[in-house]
Amino acid sequence: DTGVSQNPRHKITKRGQNVTFRCDPISEHNRLYWYRQTLGQGPEFLTYFQNEAQLEKSRLLSDRFSAERPKGSFSTLEIQRTEQGDSAMYLCASSLYRQLPDGYTFGSGTRLTVV
Amino acid sequence: GDSVTQMEGPVTLSEEAFLTINCTYTATGYPSLFWYVQYPGEGLQLLLKATKADDKGSNKGFEATYRKETTSFHLEKGSVQVSDSAVYFCALPNAGGTSYGKLTFGQGTILTVHP
Numbered sequence: 001d002t003g004v005s006q007n008p009r010h011k012i013t014k015r016g017q018n019v020t021f022r023c024d025p026i027s028e029h030n031r032l033y034w035y036r037q038t039l040g041q042g043p044e045f046l047t048y049f050q051n052e053a054q055l056e057k058s059r060l061l062s063d064r065f066s067a068e069r070p071k072g073s074f075s076t077l078e079i080q081r082t083e084q085g086d087s088a089m090y091l092c093a094s095s096l097y098r099q100l101p102d103g104y105t106f107g108s109g110t111r112l113t114v115v
Numbered sequence: 116g117d118s119v120t121q122m123e124g125p126v127t128l129s130e131e132a133f134l135t136i137n138c139t140y141t142a143t144g145y146p147s148l149f150w151y152v153q154y155p156g157e158g159l160q161l162l163l164k165a166t167k168a169d170d171k172g173s174n175k176g177f178e179a180t181y182r183k184e185t186t187s188f189h190l191e192k193g194s195v196q197v198s199d200s201a202v203y204f205c206a207l208p209n210a211g212g213t214s215y216g217k218l219t220f221g222q223g224t225i226l227t228v229h230p
Contacts, residue, residue, distance in 0.1 A: 003158075004158065031216065033217070033218075035218075040223070041222050041223070042121075042204050042206075042220030042222045042223045043159070043204070043218070043220050044220070045218065045219070048217065055213055056213055056217070091159070093158075093159075095216065097216070100215060101146075101147055101149075101208030101218070102149065102164050104161065104218070105158075106158035106160070107158050108157055108158045
């Protein structure tokens, strides 16, 4: 297994455009998390999935953000009508529930720049 | 809610110097405590952990002791190397309920070690 894969690695978009990021977790992992990391800050929780079910969303996740994990495999995070404040590193992590809390594997992230 | 506070500002050291990065936390109950490390261009990796009071986590020459009385988990290394240059995050997991396993991070400390 090659770990958690995130694509693209970098994305530059104009304000107002929509963007979608993809995360491919470790195949047997049933938990998948999205975090956002802004410059000089630690990662902040956005949402997580248990298999295909989205069980929690942070209030940071405005209605412009939507995440899916169809069939409990890969996940996508879409941001509609991007704003400059959305510029950040978006991190994905996966785990087996029974290995929590220290069984996380993080991807390398997708860096979003909104111009 | 849970929170983690790390010492502010980047840390710059010469090789073989002693390192301390301070971390204090606020949490309900007695969660596990973690230190994560992020090397340039890579995903976050678990560096060490402690699961209960007075536990000492250690890995790669780094150590941290879970101090319940001072709600602290300071990271130390006796002799740093250039290869230790990275960003270090203190983190604690949510201990139960639907948020079980969700991580709260400190803001991160950038460590630069010069030869």
